[in-house]
Amino acid sequence: MTAIQGSVALVTGGQRGIGKALVEELLRRGAAKVYATARRPAPSADPRVEAVALDVTDPASVEALAARAGDVTLVVNNAGVLYPSGLLTGDLADIVATFETNVFGALRVARAFAPILAANGGGALVDMHSLLSWGAGAGAYGASKAALWSVTNSLRVELAPQGTQVVGVHLGFADTEMVAAIPTGKIAPALVAAAVADGVEKGDSEVLVDEASRRMKAALAGPVEGLTVAVGR
Template identity: 75%
Template sequence: MTAIEGSVALVTGGQRGIGKAFVEELLARGAKKVYATARKPGPSHDERVEVLALDVTDDASVAALAERARDVDTVFNNAGVLYRAPLLTSDLTQVKDMFDTNVFGPLRIAQAFAPVLANNGGGVLVDMHSLLSWSAGGGGYGASKAALWSLTNSLRIELAAQNTQVVGVHLGFADTDMVSAIPVQKISADDVARIVLDGVERGDSEVLVDDVTRKIKSALSGPVEGLTLGIGR
């Protein structure tokens, strides 16, 4: 069991979409302080929120954040990018950018904050995956989320010795700017935050947010042809 009340949290990409919802839900559950990051941060009107600049693709930016936020005990690796990037026809720089942000970005954060979490009793690391971690059809974005899923599972093993709870979150379409142009039914960002924090407080290692994600996971033991789906997060 992990208590949110009284915690100090870090949310990357914390000023819009699911990240913003995480910040609000953390505060509603009694978090003492939340660091919310963005590449171009704007002000916060809540004194419990400290807004900081962060580029997860930049080693120096991540290191500076870890030095500043040494009281953190809960980390949400939420920052990410999505491009429509079919693997065979896309500019490879787009695919590389998604991997740098969606895979190596969370790894940079994990490496920088593992000592911080250890010093503060172990804490929690939450990584935001996708149903495209398991399903086909997401091009470079799906490949990056599959890599992040694998990374999270290995981090869970490596961080167990310092008593850090590692939570992998999978979901389909959330109602955010990232997928605003995709005409499908979407879950609200507020519901995502609530469901994820319920899982964190239960001590879960994995949170499957919605029915479509649970359906895809249940298909993993079947033929690979059954894993085809369009882009989601």
């Protein structure tokens, strides 16, 4: 388990949607400082929030942030993109961009901050997944989240010797700008953030935020046809 009280956190994509809710929840639970990143960050009125620029697809940007944020004890890989890209009919450039952000971007951050977490006592790494990590029919986005789930599980093994807690978070659709056009039930970002923080503090390796995620994980034991999710593209 990892204490949030007194921690120094980094939340990628931390200025809107789930990321913004995560920043607020971490502060509510006593985080001493939170680095909240965005490609074009806006300053925060809260002195505990340090707004910093980050493009997870740019190795130099990730390295610069790691050089600046050497006091971090909790990293949340939340930055992500959603392009309406089917694997056969979508623009291949959009598919590549999806993996660059959702998979390789998260891995870049993990690689850059692993030694920092080790130096600061182990801490925690949180990766934001989706029920679409297990579901078929969501094109490039679902495929990228499936890849990130696998990456997270391997990072858990590789980071265990340094005492870093690795948490994979799965949820359905949250009420954010990114999925505003998808007509489905959505969970409040604040509820997602609270579930994530609970998991970190309890020492969980996996957080299933909602019933939809729990049902989808259970479906993995059945035929692959049962994993299809209707998602508009």
